[in-house]
Amino acid sequence: xSTLTTPRPDQAATPGPAPLSGQDSPVSPTAAxxxxxxxxxxxxxxxxxxxxxxxSAAIILxxxxxxxxxxxxxxxxxxxxxxxxxxxxxxxxDLIASGQLQTHIAxxxxxxxxxxxxxxxxxxxxxxxxxxxxPLHSFLNPLLELFRNTAALALLPVFTLLLGIGEESxxxxxxFAAFFPVLLxxxxxxxxxxxxxxxAARSLGLGSLSLFWKVILPSAVPTIFTGIRMAGTSAILVLxxxxxxxxxxxxGYLITNAQSSFLIPQMYAGILTVSLLGLxxxxxxVAAEKHFSRWRTSINA
Amino acid sequence: MNAKxxxxxxxxxxxxxxxxxxxSIDSSPLVVLDDFNLDVRQGEFLTIVGPSGSGKTTLLDxxxxxxxxxxxxxxxxxxxxxxxxxxxAVVFQQYALFPWRTASTNVSIGLEGSGLNRRQRADKARExxxxxxxxxxxxxxxxxxxxxxxxxxxxxxxxxxxxxxLLMDEPFxxxxxxxREQLQDELRRIWTETGKTIVxxxxxxxxxxxxxxxxxxxxxxxxxLKAIVDVDLGERDNVEDIRSTAQFADHRHKVxxxxxDEVQAAQAAGHRKVLPDGTAPDxxxxxxxxxxxxxAA
Numbered sequence: 276x277s278t279l280t281t282p283r284p285d286q287a288a289t290p291g292p293a294p295l296s297g298q299d300s301p302v303s304p305t306a307a308x309x310x311x312x313x314x315x316x317x318x319x320x321x322x323x324x325x326x327x328x329x330x331s332a333a334i335i336l337x338x339x340x341x342x343x344x345x346x347x348x349x350x351x352x353x354x355x356x357x358x359x360x361x362x363x364x365x366x367x368x369d370l371i372a373s374g375q376l377q378t379h380i381a382x383x384x385x386x387x388x389x390x391x392x393x394x395x396x397x398x399x400x401x402x403x404x405x406x407x408x409x410p411l412h413s414f415l416n417p418l419l420e421l422f423r424n425t426a427a428l429a430l431l432p433v434f435t436l437l438l439g440i441g442e443e444s445x446x447x448x449x450x451f452a453a454f455f456p457v458l459l460x461x462x463x464x465x466x467x468x469x470x471x472x473x474x475a476a477r478s479l480g481l482g483s484l485s486l487f488w489k490v491i492l493p494s495a496v497p498t499i500f501t502g503i504r505m506a507g508t509s510a511i512l513v514l515x516x517x518x519x520x521x522x523x524x525x526x527g528y529l530i531t532n533a534q535s536s537f538l539i540p541q542m543y544a545g546i547l548t549v550s551l552l553g554l555x556x557x558x559x560x561v562a563a564e565k566h567f568s569r570w571r572t573s574i575n576a
Numbered sequence: 577m578n579a580k581x582x583x584x585x586x587x588x589x590x591x592x593x594x595x596x597x598x599x600s601i602d603s604s605p606l607v608v609l610d611d612f613n614l615d616v617r618q619g620e621f622l623t624i625v626g627p628s629g630s631g632k633t634t635l636l637d638x639x640x641x642x643x644x645x646x647x648x649x650x651x652x653x654x655x656x657x658x659x660x661x662x663x664x665a666v667v668f669q670q671y672a673l674f675p676w677r678t679a680s681t682n683v684s685i686g687l688e689g690s691g692l693n694r695r696q697r698a699d700k701a702r703e704x705x706x707x708x709x710x711x712x713x714x715x716x717x718x719x720x721x722x723x724x725x726x727x728x729x730x731x732x733x734x735x736x737x738x739x740x741x742l743l744m745d746e747p748f749x750x751x752x753x754x755x756r757e758q759l760q761d762e763l764r765r766i767w768t769e770t771g772k773t774i775v776x777x778x779x780x781x782x783x784x785x786x787x788x789x790x791x792x793x794x795x796x797x798x799x800x801l802k803a804i805v806d807v808d809l810g811e812r813d814n815v816e817d818i819r820s821t822a823q824f825a826d827h828r829h830k831v832x833x834x835x836x837d838e839v840q841a842a843q844a845a846g847h848r849k850v851l852p853d854g855t856a857p858d859x860x861x862x863x864x865x866x867x868x869x870x871x872a873a
Binding site: 476477481494569 | 640641642660661662664665666668670672674675676685686688689717718719733737
């Protein structure tokens with residue numbers, strides 16, 4: 276007990292820098308209240324707000340530069356190709372008002388969602404089978420390495436030739452790009468199960484099947500979800516590129532079409548939408564990943 | 577013949593693979609146990625000590641049925657051990673709890689598929705968590721528990737399906753001294769209450785003497801049974817600190833003397849721990865100072 280109370284007078288003597296660094300050093304609420312006259316709740320709110328401000332400062336600066344730069348720093352011709360932010364936002368608002376943006380987002384999300392789902396289902400089930408049967412793994416691994424290192428977009432002409440320029444070829448290329456992160460992470464997750472847990476499970480009398488369902492699969496779930504998150508990111512990236520090459524709708528189409536129609540602010544509005552969509556998908560998948568690896572927090576901490 | 581466990585001329589060997597980055601030491605198989613004979617009585621608390629690399633963990637794996645001997649017989653109740661069974665339970669040094677399961681479902685995992693429904697299993701888990709002093713922690717995940725609490729959960733898990741035999745592989749080695757003594761006392765209490773046969777592997781001489789009715793001392797590799805020391809500390813209940821008694825010191829010294837020669841021999845030969853998968857990550861061609869020294873000191 277005495278070890279807790281003795282440092283307090285020393286800390287109280289130097290209250291100056293403490294409230295500022297309060298965010299970085301974990302301080303118990305009781306210790307904090309003795310050091311500052313402000314209510315702890317208020318101080319925490321201020322500290323949180325400050326931290327948010329600092330974290331978003333780079334983005335705010337970037338947007339400000341985007342707004343001011345083209346107007347005051349760039350030449351008139353550059354300004355046409357790099358319109359300031361407010362023009363882009365206006366163009367985006369118009370696109371939303373006319374319902375075009377929603378249509379394009381829906382088209383893109385349907386394709387990437389379909390391809391992504393196919394990839395997740397196939398990737399996990401094949402990954403489990405491949406990881407479970409060692410000979411199959413050593414047989415297929417070289418081929419998988421070859422495919423994995425083939426850029427998905429390099430295969431776009433192949434898929435277009437085989438499946439036409441419709442939805443099938445786009446969904447297929449998304450599925451192809453998203454498949455490998457899921458597959459390889461599933462394999463890795465199953466193969467890196469702690470051997471001690473397997474020993475413990477066997478000593479508890481678990482047979483092969485329950486060992487797989489009760490020990491190997493749950494311990495692989497966090498690794499599998501890392502794969503799913505990577506797959507989600509690449510599903511969107513590849514789809515946009517595929518839509519730029521040949522499509523009648525979708526965000527990739529919106530961007531290239533706006534460019535060739537010389538609707539430059541619209542083009543930037545499309546790009547901005549792609550960024551925000553990618554960010555949103557990633558946030559959702561990170562949340563899912565966290566949810567399913569809650570029990571791993573102690574290892575990561 | 578009332579031996580609960582019998583080991584008859586047991587020999588176990590591994591094809592040692594050197595760990596990554598090391599040159600091959602020796603391609604011939606490494607004999608870990610050779611002509612090993614031991615009987616454990618029904619309801620007995622037997623502790624096993626031995627120098628590093630003397631095959632303690634190998635022995636426990638054989639008893640658990642996780643591995644089969646190269647030759648010889650491992651008998652439980654006169655029947656040969658062919659695999660893991662519900663008559664035996666293992667407690668590992670590193671707890672080996674399933675981190676995605678709560679304390680309660682960790683304890684009841686061995687009961688799944690035994691015909692009990694979820695509620696009955698939860699009741700059973702609560703009962704055994706209570707036995708190890710963890711009532712009220714049923715819904716905690718392993719990462720929310722301290723080392724000592726984790727090991728209590730592991731002990732509850734091994735008791736939950738009511739095995740006759742408890743096999744413990746240095747279960748308290750990773751705990752701090754106070755927690756260790758506390759758990760030692762609780763294990764003795766559980767043993768008295770349940771009448772299990774316990775085989776307890778340790779590298780602590782004090783722990784071996786304190787817990788065991790008999791202490792089996794293993795020789796350096798290849799492991800053989802060097803001696804069995806009967807522990808008679810008299811009436812325990814009336815003694816405040818049994819570890820400070822002259823009887824305790826006598827027994828401790830006896831085991832220490834038996835172990836010292838073996839530790840020196842193991843050290844001279846550069847023996848290191850061999851993992852269950854046959855790798856010997858610490859095995860070096862040239863003998864180096866070993867940590868086994870500490871167990872004799």
